[in-house]
Amino acid sequence: METGSQNLMILEVCIDSVESAIAAERGGAERVELCGDLLEGGITPSAGMIASVRRHVAIGLFVMIRPRGGDFCYSDLEFEVMQEEIRQARQLGADGIVLGLLNEQACIDVARTRQLVELARPLPVTFHRAIDMTPDLDAALEDAIATGAERILTSGGAPNVTLGMSQIAQMVKSAKGRITIMPGSGVSLETVAKLAAATGATEYHSSVRSEIPSPVRFRKEGMVMGCAEDREYTRFAVQEERVRALVRALKTIGDRR
Secondary structure (H helix, E strand, C coil): CCCCCCCCCEEEEEECCHHHHHHHHHHCCCEEEECECHHHCCECCCHHHHHHHHHHCCCEEEEECCCCCCCCCCCHHHHHHHHHHHHHHHHCCCCEEEECCECCCCCECHHHHHHHHHHHCCCCEEECHHHHHCCCHHHHHHHHHHHCCCEEEECCCCCCCCCCHHHHHHHHHHHCCCCEEEEECCCCCCCHHHHHHHHCCCEEEECCEEEEECCCCCCCCCCCCCCCCCCCCEEEEECHHHHHHHHHHHHHHHHHC
């Protein structure tokens, strides 16, 4: 579901649930990036989750392919898992794939990434924020292009797009239309206008989500199922109204270009 108007400003919403997918679609997002475990930065969602999201929304569905949290240097067995996950995502109706592989020097693993890009075809591939962990973003940009990926999701090598704004602008300029540069991490109604003016980017990635309290009334003291404290009774979900407001802001920006 690629779109091709020069003035069209596209919003991709990062999600980890069917409810958030529906909210993103109702809010006017162009597509969603479906992940599992966003507390880990996003890993491959389950087959059941992919199938359910596909069943409930018609907008673009890009699926994260990441076998675990942590670094992006994968073993041969993990690489095998990633290949199988791509095959499953295609079979379940994904419109695109999101992935990123680095080597031991934290540079893009061009050869293995290219293998996965070829395996994903005809689905487009986004090289995700693993690029922000590389030592040289200029070199990484050229490496990402060499893999055959169609876009890069980046915060400009910084913790968020506000801090990485100048680098994102440089990446857009250096890409010269060879690959789409999509800013992500901290894209919001408050930051998007300045970000768009500084970078000229046409695609934006945002979580647009809020904390939702658990409906569970009984809270067992001292019991924790995971490593994070105060996590058992906290949920996060995309808010339709926030998506709609961000889409409206992007449309205004696009109309003025």
